[in-house]
Amino acid sequence: MRAFLEEWKLMISSKFVLKAMLTPLIVSVFFGYLYSHNQINKTSIAVIDEDNSLYSQQLINKVNASQYIDVKSILHQAVDPEMLLANEKYVAVLYLPHGLEQNRYQGKQSNIGFLVDFSVPSATGNLRSAMAEIISLENSTAPTVGKLKALGLTDDQISATISNLSLQQRSLFNPTSDNLNVIGFGYITIVSLGIIYGATLTIVPRLREEGRLADDLKQPIGLYLRVIPYTIVYMIVMILTMAALKQIGGLRFVANPLEYMLPFGLFCLISAWFGMLIGWNAKNPLSAAGRAQQLISPAFLLTGVISPIILFPEPIQIMSNMIPATWYFKFFRGMGLRGGSLTYYWEELGVFLLMLAVIFSLLGLLIMKELKKRNQTQMEETLEANEPILLIDTKK
Structure with a gap:
């Protein structure tokens, strides 16, 4: 009984009750709005x-x-x-x-x-x-x-x-309504995306915790390049996964492999830099890694993997277009399932390049802000070190 009362008091004094009440309500409102149309009209x-x-x-x-x-x-x-x-x-x-x-x-x-x-x-x-x-x-x-x-x-x-x-x-393009071509491929892609997010989210907090961030900030290009190993591994893994799905599961993929590599490579790089951006201000690597779920859930719900995007209300469709995975799945359906040439998708490529430029610029602003903060801290420490010490003559 004593243990029960102890846990009860601890629960009441914490934010558990508030979270337990608000979380289901917020999720219920969100899903109610997300599927408020019930069916696709027009x-x-x-x-x-x-x-x-x-x-x-x-x-x-x-x-x-x-x-x-x-x-x-x-x-x-x-x-x-x-x-x-x-x-x-x-x-x-x-x-x-x-x-x-x-x-x-x-x-x-x-x-x-x-x-x-x-x-x-x-x-x-x-x-x-x-x-x-x-x-x-x-x-x-x-x-x-x-x-x-x-x-x-x-x-x-x-x-x-x-x-x-x-x-x-x-x-x-998918006459047998094979779920592997839609839900299966989408689920595998997003789960794998969680792995690259888990790695790139922790880059800056890890360097900050190890005291090495200041050295990397002196050469910002090196900080940008830190995501490349994870990007390469993710690309190789996804290529092998698609090959296995095609040979074993019958995945439909009729795109020109060389043409497909361009949007696929851009998607991987955007995802890696986006992970670094979201994890920048985390206190430690563990806290940063916890943010991966916040990126995975919207990618799974709003990118057309579970439900077609045209089913959602217009504000949700606009939000969906801000997620990189939405445009990648458009490339997969357009080139992989329909066999379209890359020349059909200049508009989608333009969106990828715009996303890349925006994320690159935001990371640049964070680097400049971090450098300014560190320079200001060093200046204050220097002033404190050079401040004259007032000696009091005790003989008087």
Whole structure:
């Protein structure tokens, strides 16, 4: 009983009760807001309208009126659908062939293509069913239906006789919805990312604790280069991991390996410097290493590994775009799953270079601040050492 009372008093006097009450509440509010939309509405698609007729425009308007579809672009010339899907600006491409309106009123069948990006399968469920419903409704209101009814055919006979519009759906890039290509690869990448964070977070606190930080600050480039060994090891480990997943687990990876190394190398370097930046002001290496979880959790929740980013509220999507792993997974889906060329991704490369420049500059500011602080401390110590000592004559 004495031990119980002792622990009870210790618990009451500490911050345990406050943390125990606030942590679940804060997490509940965050997840409630994160998944407040419940489903994906207004998924962006592009339309290739080669017919460019009154009926094709009417059909596009009906598609755009669906609560699940948002027609972002309409093109009237042949375009490679895979190029449109490369940068994830669109989730699907709808193809309306030449002669659509003419076939409609002549009772001839037209094949409508619907190519869906399956690199994020959970983002396409409502999209496909909505498109199927629209085409089904169009077939039920075809002009030739009235003629068939006049001939005495029943609704079932008419449905079996006519299908004016035929929707040809294709699931691209991950047609079997293999979770290894999405969740599996994402989980392995982020867990491995925790290892490099654990190392780079502790660099500056370790040097400070060992009394060696002042020497490194005299040559700042050396401090920047301290992350390179961890970056190289992380790159080698991830390359071997992808090779093992491809050979054993059937991971889809169709990118040009040499082209893929550029964004992958930038991602590794950004992650290493970002870890150093976050751990800079930690009191000791142990305290710095504890911050790794604060970097891993957002990377796992907000980068599209568990849920598609378009499911989140807009402020969360903006926050997601500030995480380096979000852009790396875009590269993996674009080049690794879709087989896109590096030339499709100059915008994403620009984001990586901007992140690199910002983190490099912030580290530079911290180095200058640390140098200024140390110089000021040394100056104060010098002044104290040179301060004249006032001697008191005791004979008087």
